[in-house]
Amino acid sequence: MxxxxxxxxxxxxxxxxxxxxxxxxxxxxxxxxxxxxxxxxxxxxxxxxxxxxxxxxxxxxxxxxxxxxxxxxxxxxxxxxxxxxxxxxxxxxxxxxxxxxxxYLPGSLGFDPLASPVGAELASDILWFDALTTNVDRTPHNTNLLLWHGEVWAIDHGASLYFHHAWTGWREKATRPFPAAKDHVLLPFATDLDGAEERIKSKLTEEAVQEAVGLVPQEWLEGEAGFASTEDVRSAYVEYLTARLAASESWTAGLKEAHDLARRTYRGRGGER
Ligand SMILES: Nc1ncnc2c1ncn2[C@@H]1O[C@H](COP(=O)(O)OP(=O)(O)OP(=O)(O)O)[C@@H](O)[C@H]1O
Ligand SMILES: [Mg+2]
CATH class of the missing domain: 3.30.200 (Phosphorylase Kinase; domain 1)
Known part of the structure; x- marks a missing residue:
């Protein structure tokens, strides 16, 4: 498509x-x-x-x-x-x-991890996707999830892809773990991380990544230090994301460890889900 x-x-x-x-x-x-x-x-x-x-x-x-x-x-x-x-x-x-x-989603409410409904599949998909895109902005304090007509919606991805604030060593950064998972609001509910990896990787082909990167207006990519052209900047985003997708096995393992720990803590506090 x-x-x-x-x-x-x-x-x-x-x-x-x-x-x-x-x-x-x-x-x-x-x-x-x-x-x-x-x-x-x-x-x-x-x-x-x-x-x-x-x-x-x-x-x-x-x-x-x-x-x-x-x-x-x-x-x-x-x-x-x-x-x-x-x-x-x-x-x-x-x-x-x-x-x-x-x-704008009129009348939407902020997601409340103790009260709002979220299925294991969606929670796992969102956590896995946030780890892929290094989005550190989905904590219990600031969930950046809205509840609208009974459904969960994901907003505010401005803090993701943080490697682009300092491009130095970006190729190596692509395969790193995502330690911020420990503070993710959906971590205790993400019981299907293997499923999330499979579902999302089947959709995010290299072509899909190129298309998403291709939607950024040219003028927002101009004058990036260390790059000769905006095309080079786009290629770097594509290369970073495809490398991170290819290396998902290594950083998904870290997510599962963080989940197991959070689940034990959550149960210890009397959490029911
Ligand atoms: N599409 C939307 N529909 C309804 N309300 C929204 C929508 N997008 C944002 N909001 C509301 O506006 C607030 C601020 O939006 P958002 O989180 O995108 O901005 P921000 O400045 O990046 O925030 P942050 O403080 O998290 O860095 C949200 O917490 C939410 O209450
Ligand atoms: Mg926000």
């Missing part, structure tokens, strides 16, 4: 900031009258967080995970004039042009 690219739309209204997000994301309205959560290119986390959102979010969707639709949002800096808050004005001005939007 070949992808033509993410949908692009113009932002027509800044509705309100989502204060709980560290990067000051906002609820915006698009020219299609849809509402989206906007991640600003000019936010402190910078454009690499948006690159990670696109690659990991789209790989996640291909892997069968429930990720809300991602779109590219064109932001007119003139929208800043209508905002009273100078911090927001600055953010809008610094983000003129392309930003990342995620379909």
């Amino acid at each position: 070949s992808r033509t690219g993410l949908r692009r739309l113009r932002v027509t209204r800044y509705v309100k900031p989502l204060r709980e997000g560290g990067s000051l994301p906002a609820l915006v309205e698009g020219e299609d009258d849809g509402t989206y959560v906007l991640k600003f290119r000019g936010a402190g986390q910078g454009r690499k967080a948006l690159v990670a959102e696109v690659i990991t979010g789209e790989l996640g969707r291909t892997a069968g995970l429930p990720v809300p639709e991602l779109v590219l949002c064109e932001l007119d800096p003139a929208l800043a004039q209508r905002e009273p808050d100078p911090e927001i004005q600055d953010l809008v001005r610094a983000s003129a042009g392309l930003n990342l939007g995620m379909d």
